[in-house]
Amino acid sequence: MTKVFSGRVARRAAWTAALAGIAAPVVAQQVAPAPQTTPTPTLQAVPVPPFVPNPPVVLPVLTAAQAAELAPILNEAGFAQGLRRVGDPAPGFKDSETLVRAALDYARAVHSGRLAESDFDPNWGLRPAAYDPLPAFAEAVKQNRVGAWLRDLPPPWAGYDTLQKGLATYRKIVAAGGWQKLAAGPDLAVGASGARVAALRKRLAVEDPQAIATGDKFDAELKDAVVRAQRRYGLNPTGVVSSGTLAALNVPAQDRVGQIMANMERWRWLPSELPAKRIQVNIAAAVLTVFEGDAPIASMKAVTGRPGNETPMLQSKIHSIVLNPPWNVPTGIAAKELWPKGEAALKAQGYKIIGTGANRRLQQQPGPKSALGRYKFDFPNNYAVYLHDTPSQSTFASFSRLASHGCVRLEKPGPLAQLLLRNDPNWQPDQINAALAKGDTLRVTLQEQDQVSVYLLYWTAFANANGTMNFRGDPYGWDKDLAAKIEKRSAITAAAVSAR
Structure with a gap:
């Protein structure tokens, strides 16, 4: 997902004017001095190149x-x-x-x-x-x-190929009539029976060849089918059909087709070659994956931007890790969420007020209460976002982890820092831990060969290893927006x- 950047070379022409020397006045007795004159500079005419229209596009002729x-x-x-x-x-x-x-x-x-x-x-x-x-x-x-x-x-890319196969599969589902919307009602679990269970069986069997389509009893086999569906949709695999599972099952088949088409378009924005060593974040699924040799070697949960504070799609390169980072609070966040708490409460939470009047700003000092935790992974971008640690670990237990202001919070930042610094003899685990314990803010620049490309991507449709389509919600509405623009x-x- 590497970007290819092109630049434009600007040409500038400079005029140089030669000023004639001025002779000193000649003075004679009883004679008025001759008037002093300045020769007019001579400008050389610069020929204007003749206008040459763009040559017409010559199209090849087919046999x-x-x-x-x-x-x-x-x-x-x-x-x-x-x-x-x-x-x-x-x-x-x-x-x-x-x-x-x-x-x-x-x-x-x-x-x-x-x-x-x-x-x-x-x-x-x-x-x-x-x-x-x-x-x-x-x-x-x-x-x-x-x-x-x-x-x-x-x-x-295999990811694109599997989407293309999924597109054909879901178009066939649409052509066959799609699936019926499931009626709302109490949660369905093992022991339930009746018309709603029968409808659930039919609905699951459309996407899942292992599911049994007939019957009106919610048994262990049906629970397994529900768990498989919940995993496909990125939901908590409880085996109980509650409102969240019902909503995912009721997304029309035609909408799933549109979702696949939108994700295929995003694959086309990527280059034909990717760095073998890279970090990818799926914004919609809130998951970070580390690749080496073009194979995934580590994965962890993440927290990405809530709707309204979207995490942008981008490509960059991590160049440094900040240990014990302070948080320079963006003006908008400070005005909306922090200043109303009052200065005393802010100081108690480790915030430092810098400046006065309209120019004052907030900086949260490093420490256990810092919103950035102990690690910050920096990469250049136009959105002021980065990967970082967090003291709020409870969010990682949730299956919906869109809760940040746009940056990406990491479940396991320490192991990631050790992985990126493993070739630097000055920053082995003992040295990292000692620096963290001391509490000073330090920026550790990665050696050039260890700087790693990072991709923030928005995948809401993808296939797993066996080709089964997986879907995630479209929290930012980008799928529908993209589909409309493609059309x-x-x-x-x-x-x-x-x-x-």
């Missing part, structure tokens, strides 16, 4: 065989890759040029996403690299491998292509 191969691929590809919905009209190709332009449009969309720059929410800091498919497409036409080129365009942008680009 009849290439056109016959390309058209059916495009008709199916946009649908299979989640760029078109069921019922959307297939693209029409009135001539070879329209077919080529449709191929280029599809290539851009499936390789780096459908959205334009203006479509991105400010919190979607993870952006795809610019991509121009024309040179590669022209080469594919030249080499007569257009079909193979198109098939190689989607993201090369709008698809309609705009389709109209532009067909109008040519």
Whole structure:
């Protein structure tokens, strides 16, 4: 999920004017001095380069065989890759040029996403690299491998491939009628029976081939099926169907299709290669995973931003760890949550008031009460967020862990710090613990080879190792927002292509 950044080189031209020297006045007896003059500087004319219009885009010309191969691929590809919905009209190709332009449009969309720059929410800091498919497409036409080129365009990630399979599965569910909404009522658990239990069995069997669809008794087998469903939805696996489980089961099948399509789009924002050593945070699931050699080696619970204080999607690199960090309280948080408590209460909680009047601000001193705990993991970003410890451990016991102001709180920051510093002989576990016990604030800069990429991602649909689809809630409403923008942008680009 590495970002590719491009810069623009600005050219500047400087004018240099040579000033003529001024001669001293000549004085003669009874003769008025000659008037002093300053020669006018001579400016050299700089030739203006002639206007050269941008050369017209030259599209490759397809052979009849290439056109016959390309058209059916495009008709199916946009649908299979989640760029078109069921019922959307297939693209029409009135001539070879329209077919080529449709191929280029599809290539851009499936390789780096459908959205334009203006479509991105400010919190979607993870952006795809610019991509121009024309040179590669022209080469594919030249080499007569257009079909193979198109098939190689989607993201090369197993996570994307499993979503594509899940998309096909859930579209079949929709085509078969989806599932019926379960009626509200008392919690259902082992021992219950009746029509609601019978409906529950039918509902679970739609997604779970192990579930038995018939019967109206809530037995141990049905409890196991409920637990599997709760795990798929990231809920507390109690085996009891309460309001939260009921709400997850009642999300329409068509909405699950849209959720899969939105997550496929986010995969397209990632580059084709990721650092083998990286840290990933799934914001929606509130889980952090450490990768080494492109394989997960550690995982821990996290706490991410509550709705209204969203944790942004971004990519960066952890460059340092602050031990015993103070908390410089953001102005908005201080005004809304802390100043109303009064200065005496704030001082009792370890806050230091810096400045006076309108310029005063709050800083919470390091210590056991500090909101940042003992560790802060710093990485550059435009959102002032970071990973950090917390003295509030109770939140990690919850299955809903969206409770922060936007930063990511960690369940096990100590082991993570030791992992990142393991190659630094000056910062082995004993030295880290001694520094923490002393209480002074220290910034430990990671050695360059130990600086690790970090990705904050928003995955609400993904498959586990056996291919079973998992879903999480859409706490920020980003799935629906993204789906609407994809649909709008698809309609705009389709109209532009067909109008040519």
